[in-house]
Amino acid sequence: MAERTIGFVGDAGSNPETKPYWDGCNAGKLMLTRCKDTGKVFTYPRGVSPFTLSANVEWFEAKGTGVLYSYSTMERANPPYTIAYVTLDEGTTMMTGITDTDASKLKIGQKVKVVFKDTETGQKVPFFTPA
């Protein structure tokens, strides 16, 4: 079965607010943002802290591991694909997809690790697979 084409909207590099995230993906690194006022990590990345609205935000590289928070396999689609939320070891939960595994064997709570996949524009995006 053919793999699903992964879509991407817009130009990843055109928004300075999130460019480090997309550059990180292309370099095989999952980059996260942390609010320096509170020390709290957040997703999706922003140039302002969602906890204080200050721009006192820093980028850092995540470990790239976490646990499966929830998932659903879209069986109506051809080919089927699995969307998910993963809670990273850094304590924040992000939307992602599960790849390179038999989705029928997935279990919420299981450990997963990041892999990067090409989208239709060439920009890479993070997916997860069982660790």
Added chain:
Amino acid sequence: MSLKGAGYIVGAWEHPTRKATDKSVAQLHAECAKGALDDAGLTKDDVDGYFCAGDAPGMGPINMVDYMNLNVRHIDSTDIGGSSYQMLVGHALEAIQAGRCNVALITLAGRPRSEGQATGTAVRAGNPAQPDMQFEYPYGPVVANMYAMCAARHMYQYGTTSEQLAWIKVAASHHAQYNEHAMLRNVVTVEDVVNSPMVSTPLHRLDCCVISDGGGALIVTKPEIAKSLKRPLVKVIGVGEHPKGQFAGQVDLTYSGARWSGPAAFEMAGVKPSDIKYASIYDSFTITVLMQLEDLGFCEKGQGGKFVQDGNLISGQGKLPFNTDGGGLCSNHPANRGGITKIIEAVRQARGEAHPKVQVPNANLVLAHGTGGSLGTRHGSSTVILERE
């Protein structure tokens, strides 16, 4: 000043169509407006406030006020998807109380069925300026899999089963058999639901609502005018609204914004969930109903599965009759927005005008709740509590 009792719903009308290949969206809005005005015993010239949401074509009230040639002094088009209309009832009360209008018209209409929208399953690219868009679109988020992830997590955390979710569809189908306009009138069983094709795990085809054309409208007015009309008096005694998102990564898919909109409405109304005789609960999917019942306080969090099973939502059988028109699951989900039909059936129940087979005896206290947007990412919640005087 509390909004309790600031307005009455004096007109409520649901378009009978479920497939409107021969009508425009604007025309459907206008036909719904006429239906609700006729129901109230008012005319378009009485309307001085107009309320609509994202389904209204063009720039919302600007284009629709012009199309219907209304002469209004107050407009509001705040859009929170399918739950906009419960919220707009609240906003109409605010406008009435502030003296900004006396007769508020709220309309909803759309024709996703005629237009062939794969509403729940097709991935649609949005504007990359929407701040979450690039971080979600690559993974194929659609309506069905977003709600399905809530169901999967609820099952994991609380032991909820597919069979329990199926009971919600079963109850809706029991009601829909009496609604001549319902799209799905066959009574189904738990086995029918869990054996229907999987759409997005763990939700089956029969866990999903219908896709229909149509619409509805409401007339909300101040007490003096309501009492001068000939319709049963249905007073708005509680309203609540609340958005919920991902909390910057502190995601919890097991509850909705009803956790806040519900208590706000109950507090204003001065009643509690156990007082409610009938509830219209937004039913885009079975899981939507289950989570909202918990969040509104009809049962403890996590106990929704036990609450809905064994026919507890079936009128004449269960403790909490719900969606006696068949709801979105079986009857109608016009414009992919089920909020207004929830209110309309609640008004029918409060007036004693529901189908005799599903009318709840002495339904003097009823609730209508909406969830709009995506339960799995970000959504609006809004609650209305009505009392028949």
